Amino acid sequence: MTNLTDASTELFKRGPDECYDSLQSLWDKCYADKEAATDQYVDPMKVAPIVENDRLVINVEETDYGLNDWSFGQLCRLARVSKDTINRLQPYTAATVLSETLPGNGKPLQLHTLGEKARAIHGTSYTRLYNSDLLAVVREFATDFQPPQTGLEGRTGLYCGEQDMFCFLIDPTGWAEINGEAFAPGFFVWNSEVGRRSIGVKTFWFQKVCQNHIVWDATEVVEFTRKHTANVHDALRDIREIIARLVEKRDDRRDAFVNVIGKAMTERLGSDADDVMKVLQQQGITRGLAKDALAIAEAQGAFTIFAVVDALTRLTGRMKFAGDRAEADQKAGSLLALVA
Secondary structure, eight states: OEEEOHHHHHHHHOOGGGBOSSHHHHHHHHHHHHHHEEEEEEOGGGEEEEEETTEEEEEETTEEEEEOHHHHHHHHHHHTOOHHHHHTSOHHHHHHHHHHHSOSSSSOEEEEEETTEEEEEEOTTOOOOOHHHHHHHHHHHOTTOBOOSOOGGGOOSEEEOSSOEEEEEEOTTOOEEETTEEEEEEEEEEEOSSSSSOEEEEEEEESEEOTTOOEEEEEEEEEEEEOSSTTTTHHHHHHHHHHHHHHHHHHHHHHHHHHHHHHHTTOBSOSSHHHHHHHHHHTTOOHHHHHHHHHHHHHTTOOBHHHHHHHHHHHHTTOSSHHHHHHHHHHHHGGGGGOO
16 A cells, blocks of 8 residues: 555645636636637747736747746747846847747747747647546546545645646445455546646555545555646557546455445444453453443444444544554454354
8 A cells, every 4th residue: 555645745746726627617717718729830930929018928920928837938948048048138138039039940849828828838749638627527427526634725636737637536425345455445536637637547455545635545546647638638549548447346345345344233243242252352452442432332232243343443543652553443443254
């Protein structure tokens, strides 16, 4: 098992304006951006850095476009001039340097704009895949999944900014047993419409998500990524299949888990307290902990497997040290394996 920090990294680097409170609101934003965006192929000679209101902008066929941090960096790379160097220059000097260093011929440039701002400037080999197209797959196949509990400052795990999108979803009702321990399914998906990162998905089964959105004790981790080249839209089919497999496995395991719990609620560990005590000690549970658990189970009127496991879980929650709690919880959970 491993701990996944992908969502935690996103939580700490995102600004409030990049956070969304639901998958619907995230999709609405991404879809609106797609509808408003424009792609055009332009001759490199027609991309002219100029100064407008003391700001460096680009003029393309008599239309001025502002630059954000990402598109400005792309412009500098096309000119083969350090972004840090250009940032130290006055706007008119920067415009002159870029004008003299940008390629004046060659293949067309792909200009991606949103309103009056240039979001990205690419070569012809880049193929755009919109965030809303990826989220449409998520909405279709992960209908029971939702964001985890909010993290620090109310962060939800759903983010979209100028450079990329990241989505963290779990199924809080999908708990199932894997090797005697309880896990729930979850996944991350991500994409960039401007070339900042690949498109990808990571599915997993986990035991806990903390307030920092670290995913603890993850198992069966599956990751898929693809670059934004000519066949990038095929990635949607692959991601669809990966999420569908996670959902199918969740359903199979959840049904089996429900059956185990159902039997555990009726099957007894023994006919009386002495018999149950022997079973608990055979499972490595200390006599003191077993005695307290039996008292709780007896007050409920039964020595069923479920009643005893429930009692043990309540007691281990009071233990001071995390290591002791984890060891005791594992032993308590192993009792479910006694279900016939």
